[in-house]
Amino acid sequence: MSARDRTPMFESKSAAMRAVQVGFLGLLLGLWFIATSVTQVHRLLLPDPPQVWHEMQRLVVTGELWRAARVTLLTVGQAYGIAVASGLLIGFCVSRSRHAVRLLEPVLSGFFAIPLTLFFPLFILFFGIGTASKLAYGALYALLPVALASIAAFARIDPLLIRAAAAMGARPAALLHRVYLPAALPGVLSGMRIALVICIAAVLGGETLVSTAGVGYAIKVAEELMEVARMYAWLIFVVLASFALNMLLSMAERWSVEP
Amino acid sequence: MSPAPTDRERAGVVRIEQYRDRTGGTTSGSDAIAISAQHVTQRFEGSDRQHSVLALDDLSLEIREGEFLCLLGPSGCGKSTLLNIIGGMTKPTAGEVRIGGRALIGPAPREVAFVFQESTLFPWYTVIENFAVASEFQGRKSGWEERARGALRAVGMEGFAGHYPNQLSIGMRQRINLARALFLDTPILLMDEPFAALDEQTRMVLGEDLSVLLARTGKTIVFVTHSLAEAVFLADRVVVMTARPGRIKAVSAIDEPHPRSPDFMLTPRFSEMRNALFALLRDEIRHTVAEMREARDERAGSNPDV
Amino acid sequence: MSAALASRFGIRVQRMVLLLALFLLWEITARLFGDPGMIAAPSQVLGALGPRIFGDPRVLSAIGLTLFELTVAFICSVVFGVVIGLAIGSSSISRRGLMPIVLLLYAIPQAILLPLFVLTLGIGPLCKIAFGFSHGVFPVILSTVAGLRGASPLLLSGARSMGAGRLQIVRHLLFPHMVSVLFAGLRLAMTLTLLGVLLAELFVSTTGIGYFSQVFAQTFDPAPLFALIATLAAMAVALNETVRTIERRFTRWK
Numbered sequence: 025m026s027a028r029d030r031t032p033m034f035e036s037k038s039a040a041m042r043a044v045q046v047g048f049l050g051l052l053l054g055l056w057f058i059a060t061s062v063t064q065v066h067r068l069l070l071p072d073p074p075q076v077w078h079e080m081q082r083l084v085v086t087g088e089l090w091r092a093a094r095v096t097l098l099t100v101g102q103a104y105g106i107a108v109a110s111g112l113l114i115g116f117c118v119s120r121s122r123h124a125v126r127l128l129e130p131v132l133s134g135f136f137a138i139p140l141t142l143f144f145p146l147f148i149l150f151f152g153i154g155t156a157s158k159l160a161y162g163a164l165y166a167l168l169p170v171a172l173a174s175i176a177a178f179a180r181i182d183p184l185l186i187r188a189a190a191a192m193g194a195r196p197a198a199l200l201h202r203v204y205l206p207a208a209l210p211g212v213l214s215g216m217r218i219a220l221v222i223c224i225a226a227v228l229g230g231e232t233l234v235s236t237a238g239v240g241y242a243i244k245v246a247e248e249l250m251e252v253a254r255m256y257a258w259l260i261f262v263v264l265a266s267f268a269l270n271m272l273l274s275m276a277e278r279w280s281v282e283p
Numbered sequence: 284m285s286p287a288p289t290d291r292e293r294a295g296v297v298r299i300e301q302y303r304d305r306t307g308g309t310t311s312g313s314d315a316i317a318i319s320a321q322h323v324t325q326r327f328e329g330s331d332r333q334h335s336v337l338a339l340d341d342l343s344l345e346i347r348e349g350e351f352l353c354l355l356g357p358s359g360c361g362k363s364t365l366l367n368i369i370g371g372m373t374k375p376t377a378g379e380v381r382i383g384g385r386a387l388i389g390p391a392p393r394e395v396a397f398v399f400q401e402s403t404l405f406p407w408y409t410v411i412e413n414f415a416v417a418s419e420f421q422g423r424k425s426g427w428e429e430r431a432r433g434a435l436r437a438v439g440m441e442g443f444a445g446h447y448p449n450q451l452s453i454g455m456r457q458r459i460n461l462a463r464a465l466f467l468d469t470p471i472l473l474m475d476e477p478f479a480a481l482d483e484q485t486r487m488v489l490g491e492d493l494s495v496l497l498a499r500t501g502k503t504i505v506f507v508t509h510s511l512a513e514a515v516f517l518a519d520r521v522v523v524m525t526a527r528p529g530r531i532k533a534v535s536a537i538d539e540p541h542p543r544s545p546d547f548m549l550t551p552r553f554s555e556m557r558n559a560l561f562a563l564l565r566d567e568i569r570h571t572v573a574e575m576r577e578a579r580d581e582r583a584g585s586n587p588d589v
Numbered sequence: 590m591s592a593a594l595a596s597r598f599g600i601r602v603q604r605m606v607l608l609l610a611l612f613l614l615w616e617i618t619a620r621l622f623g624d625p626g627m628i629a630a631p632s633q634v635l636g637a638l639g640p641r642i643f644g645d646p647r648v649l650s651a652i653g654l655t656l657f658e659l660t661v662a663f664i665c666s667v668v669f670g671v672v673i674g675l676a677i678g679s680s681s682i683s684r685r686g687l688m689p690i691v692l693l694l695y696a697i698p699q700a701i702l703l704p705l706f707v708l709t710l711g712i713g714p715l716c717k718i719a720f721g722f723s724h725g726v727f728p729v730i731l732s733t734v735a736g737l738r739g740a741s742p743l744l745l746s747g748a749r750s751m752g753a754g755r756l757q758i759v760r761h762l763l764f765p766h767m768v769s770v771l772f773a774g775l776r777l778a779m780t781l782t783l784l785g786v787l788l789a790e791l792f793v794s795t796t797g798i799g800y801f802s803q804v805f806a807q808t809f810d811p812a813p814l815f816a817l818i819a820t821l822a823a824m825a826v827a828l829n830e831t832v833r834t835i836e837r838r839f840t841r842w843k
Contacts, residue, residue, distance in 0.1 A: 139783055
């Protein structure tokens with residue numbers, strides 16, 4: 025529009041931005057050190073940074089980190105696999121009939137408004153305390169975004185494309201492979217990304233509430249035993265892992281937009 | 284209880300409704316200069332490659348009081364930029380603009396009213412509330428409601444004062460934008476392709492209405508457009524601009540009194556003038572297309588994946 | 590017009606019929622095949638609703654406490670979320686510097702922080718309110734920051750051309766736009782706050798609905814458990830609808 029709407033990019037602005045972020049991080053760490061050394065904050069609430077660092081090393085060296093992480097990751101992997109497979113299937117089937125879409129999609133979105141956490145006691149009732157309940161919980165929670173995204177993605181494929189391909193002689197298998205899947209892929213992928221984040225959060229939640237193994241369980245145990253330094257150590261690992269995952273997902277999203 | 288409208292304000296309302304016959308050829312209205320742009324140059328700094336763009340190159344233009352002037356040119360020739368500069372929305376890199384003899388240093392809400400390509404009505408206010416806010420911005424609060432209803436009546440939208448903009452069609456919204464510009468009661472009206480987003484028929488009808496309004500109010504109007512037919516139909520003078528960097532290529536006068544009827548479009552004179560303008564524009568359009576192709580090839584060359 | 594109405598009426602009726610059919614299926618399966626320690630038929634659930642839930646003052650007060658915690662957490666989320674959002678979004682530098690931090694914090698699976706909250710704040714309502722707040726505050730911050738940014742530059746030009754001063758632009762352009770974006774984020778904030786409060790309640794299984802759900806589950810008494818969950822679900826839907834109604838009232842102009 026007008027020249028005033030076009031602001032030049034100042035190189036110094038991104039440097040200032042980094043400065044703010046680094047400053048914030050430094051401030052947090054600084055406060056932590058000060059709080060533990062100067063003030064009388066109860067050791068039970070805020071452990072010494074060196075102690076936490078020591079625990080972090082211990083978790084790695086003794087293999088405890090890997091053992092618990094493996095359980096969690098395995099559960100997440102299974103739950104996610106089930107969620108994606110069934111979500112895609114449900115989404116595709118529902119999308120076939122416009123009537124079904126109109127009937128069911130609001131119901132599924134409505135479910136999203138009620139946190140499935142509400143039904144968690146039912147999972148304990150059915151599956152007991154252990155891997156099965158958090159697996160089912162994670163799978164069901166992650167299924168919703170995949171199903172919703174699939175319904176939207178498959179239902180919105182331009183029918184003209186399908187008719188054109190069929191007119192050129194494409195058989196159902198080829199149609200599925202060459203038209204449906206590529207056209208629906210972006211929408212489905214974005215649903216899958218949301219589902220992954222939800223699945224991890226759900227499984228960790230399940231582990232924290234009940235369960236006998238995994239990262240969430242380890243954190244809960246540390247709290248019950250009042251081993252605060254260990255709990256903080258676990259938390260730092262999980263936070264770092266979530267940052268890494270977040271970065272991977274953003275990169276995947278950017279990659280999917282410009283292949 | 285608002286005080287009685289002043290004589291000037293009442294005159295403003297009355298002026299819209301009163302028919303004022305206008306004759307005269309190229310020097311429509313008075314010889315006084317409404318807007319004077321001298322040696323205006325506009326350069327935009329590059330975003331990432333230190334590439335600055337020269338949008339306007341040493342352009343000088345005098346717009347007479349009461350005339351309807353069209354800025355015509357290919358895409359990117361700087362006509363919108365020029366409009367923003369003479370309206371005080373953008374400060375030129377070099378050169379000076381004077382309105383009514385005084386140098387322009389920023390927006391001039393009492394001298395200049397804008398109509399943009401898309402609606403600038405606030406969607407969260409009703410139509411009449413938008414007028415209230417506009418008068419608050421301008422600083423002219425008393426008697427606004429009467430003036431507002433008068434302006435809406437002039438464009439035939441008085442029944443929609445209580446509606447929200449999103450309840451109206453695009454054509455209706457642009458009429459209201461026009462009404463609001465009239466409501467501001469400024470001597471100068473700047474319009475940046477106001478009918479571009481509308482369908483052909485609505486464009487023609489609104490163009491006709493604009494011609495009638497022009498005859499009645501005697502405002503100075505500067506109108507940016509792509510459309511040759513629109514330019515010939517509406518303007519007293521058409522300024523043809525070159526491709527970027529924008530300079531004035533030619534100024535054509537259209538000798539036909541306002542209000543103009545659609546029959547004017549059927550006359551051989553209309554076609555002649557239209558063809559003449561097209562001849563002037565054709566080279567500039569070719570030039571612009573070639574430049575765009577060059578720029579695209581340059582980008583493709585630097586990015587092997589494209 | 591009437592054909593469209595008929596089909597819309599038809600869809601709603603069809604959905605009702607579908608739901609009723611599912612309920613019927615549930616009833617039959619539960620009665621015939623269901624393990625009575627694990628599944629309760631809808632009729633049994635309805636039967637338990639009276640005496641075991643609404644008739645039991647302890648359960649009722651647990652539900653009431655949860656509702657209270659939820660309300661306080663939501664209000665805090667909105668108030669603090671808007672304040673923080675305004676602070677972050679007010680300048681380009683603070684926004685571009687701090688927003689990535691906010692987004693990374695948002696991405697942390699908050700369930701793992703639950704033990705820490707309980708350790709620090711005890712097992713009373715405070716930790717549940719705080720945990721709910723920590724969930725709900727993020728969408729409010731994000732909506733506020735987005736609202737501050739997204740005001741149309743075209744509207745800004747229009748306002749400036751009419752002589753609007755900075756304060757007038759904030760009042761008539763930036764603020765209404767921000768409010769409209771904010772409301773869109775409020776429903777998500779409500780859902781997430783509910784999630785947080787529920788998680789915390791379930792974790793602390795010594796009082797509140799966490800206690801009762803555990804008791805019902807461990808004594809294999811499904812009817813009151815189903816009834817409790819159904820009541821909470823109805824509460825969740827009602828709260829969601831309330832926020833939606835408020836949102837619609839404030840964005841009538843859309």
